Amino acid sequence: MLKDLFRKQKKYATIPSEQAKKEIxxxxxxxxxxxxxxxxxxxxxxxxxxxxxxxxxxPLSAPERIQMVVDEERFFEFDSNLSSADPLSFPNYTKKLEADREKTKLSEAVVTGEGTIGGYPAVIGVMDSRFRMASMGSVVGEKIARAAHQAATKKYPFILFSASGGARMQEGALSLMQMAKTSAALEKMHRESVLFVSVLTHPTTGGVSASFASLGDINLAEPKAQIGFAGRRVIEQTVRQKLPEDFQTAEFLLKHGQLDQVVHRSKMRETLIQILDLHSGGRVDRADQ
Structure with missing residues (x-):
């Protein structure tokens, strides 16, 4: 009896039951x-x-980003009825689009509209990486081009949050054409002297980084965001050199002059308000005045 009391007990690891897992x-x-x-x-x-x-x-969804940046209940969406077709009859593309619409409750990978930030009116676009990795198809390009046209017409600054894997392969050349279309729409804004602020978030790559995302009058980015065109391995194989560890990060691009500022998320709204205030030209056009 006494020997049993002092005998070393074996220890066993316990694995949570399926029921216990479901309780969390x-x-x-x-x-x-x-x-x-x-x-x-x-x-x-x-x-x-x-x-x-x-x-x-x-990563943030488009609704989350809008909620963080735009004044409460001051966002009015554009073109929410636009949705992608399947021009190339790409296998399972239609089913994948339907699944993403159900999952995200969005019609496409970008949400555009107008609203106020700190009382200043602006046209706003936000890409949502939950939808086909926010790849740029025909509808994404069309919505951004239309938003730029609205900004040029109303003389409102255009603020666009990018997050994308690049062109949408399921739409082939039609996707690549969006690079030219969106760039041309931004050129019209430039001719009208309308401010374009591009905010690059993680990740912004491929055809999106090579077109509208890099064309801002002011280019901002979130910390450590991956920004670039081709992948690291492809570039290293092409140039036959080892790239720096921080290559294609927001901090690297800031250091080399491609960005104007890296802005922490907690400071983003405040920074945008300062930019809008500085570029208001002294006009009293705030929505709350």
């Missing part, structure tokens, strides 16, 4: 993909979806 609601915590820190989802939302441990900026 899905999405209640988030694990940072950069540092592995675990945060409660609600706490992360309060911190604008920025990791408190390493400052990693989680």
């Amino acid at each position: 609601p899905e999405g209640i915590v988030k694990k940072c993909p950069q540092c592995g820190n675990i945060d409660f989802a609600k706490e992360l939302e309060k911190n604008l979806k920025v990791c408190k441990n390493c400052d990693y900026h989680y």
